[in-house]
């Protein structure tokens with residue numbers, strides 16, 4: 001079965017047609033820059049653009065960097081504040097012309113990893129952290145997602161964890177891999193003290209350079225790079241849309 005996954009990020013809106021049985025992209029991924037300001041109307045228009053050439057009538061999953069409760073976006077840490085309380089599922093469904101399934105972006109990536117990536121067939125509690133503009137989290141227990149964890153907002157040193165250790169912070173503050181790994185270790189230790197996961201996966205674009213910083217981490221749980229790298233969100237979004245379509 002095929003479905004379309006759309007991943008709305010701080011810098012790009014990306015989509016692909018996905019074979020949900022294998023987790024492979026069918027054809028190329030399409031990307032446009034995230035409009036600024038990233039208002040709901042502007043992002044819906046960007047989403048329409050990225051899927052314009054895809055076949056119609058397939059399930060569509062949309063992953064956004066916000067808490068999503070019953071199709072409504074409740075937060076907007078790295079998006080325009082117009083998303084807070086917005087009926088996102090209705091806005092995308094109307095804008096794209098077909099019903100969509102909405103979810104948090106890190107949750108989508110977690111489902112992608114659980115079905116087709118590094119968390120596949122892993123028993124116990126797996127925590128995925130996506131390292132990008134912010135830090136997203138997905139908590140998976142024996143393959144089942146517990147949605148809307150927001151561990152990037154855990155208070156570490158009196159501030160949001162993502163303000164200390166997101167990938168964008170490494171770039172903005174020109175941190176060395178060692179300096180950044182120390183901050184990331186602090187965040188993982190704070191989370192570990194509360195959740196004691198069996199495995200931690202690190203995703204986001206920077207996971208392509210995992211060998212530069214994962215060996216430098218000083219934490220209890222085993223840590224691996226997300227298997228699907230930055231494609232996990234698109235793949236998970238497509239999988240959840242296919243699930244919802246029955």
Ligand code: BGC
Nearest residue numbers: 065066067077106134135136
């Ligand atoms: C948001 C999360 C999101 C994460 C990664 C955080 O700032 O609160 O909902 O998953 O960024 O995009």
